[in-house]
Amino acid sequence: MATVELRFSAQPEHVRTARLVAAAVARRAGVDEAVLDEVRLAVGEACSRAVGLHRSHGITAPVSVALTEEEKSFSIEVGDEVPGPGAEPPPGAGLDESESGTEVDGEDEMGLAVISGLVDDVEVRSGINGGVIRMTWPRTPAPVLP
Template identity: 75%
Template sequence: MATVELRFSALPEHVRTARLVAAAVARRAGVDEAVLDEVRLAVGEACTRAVGLHQSNGVSAPVRVALTEDEKQFSIEVGDEAPRAAPGDRAPGAQGGEGGEPEPEGEDEMGLAVISGLVDDVEVTAGESGGVIRMTWPTTPAPLLP
């Protein structure tokens, strides 16, 4: 198993770099060429969401991206450190949607809907210490040379 880790300041201009790195590592891992655009788009959505959560919650920690190559699959985890409190556990005056997600809820839900439409195997988790979007694609093993 090989893993590439990327951390970047929560600034929109770094999302493009994350997309390019993800596509390059996915290609090397054996993800089908026809799927690479979906990888780029999904990583862009996930990173843009993480940047937005960091900015709206005043989190200065970097956004984390882990690209993992297994024998038969390639996974990308985009992690943020924006806390999600329980709905009844919010600070006075804080806004939040269902499950403690920050507003604007519609924008957040739209990004997740786009990711779900691009990736068959996606898992979203969130809690007090932040959240992770894990996306997985099948790989085609490289042919063995004689």
């Protein structure tokens, strides 16, 4: 099992780089070419969501992306450090005055809906240390040479 890890500051301009890296690693891992656009779009949406959550909650920690090649699948985990519902926010963190909780929640739900429409196997976890979106795609088996 091979894993590529990427961490970037919560800035929107870094999302494009994460998409490009994800597509390149997915291609190398054997994900079907026809699915690579979905990989790019889903990773872009998940990273944009994480960046938005970090910025709206005043969290300066980086967004993390783990791209893992397994025997029959390829998975990507995008992690944020925003505590889940019911968890105490970190000291000094809070919503920017320009954004209301309703707007952030609506964008969050929309982002998750887009990801769910692009990826068949999605898992969303949230806890006191932040959240993770895990997306998994099947790998195309390598051709058997005679």
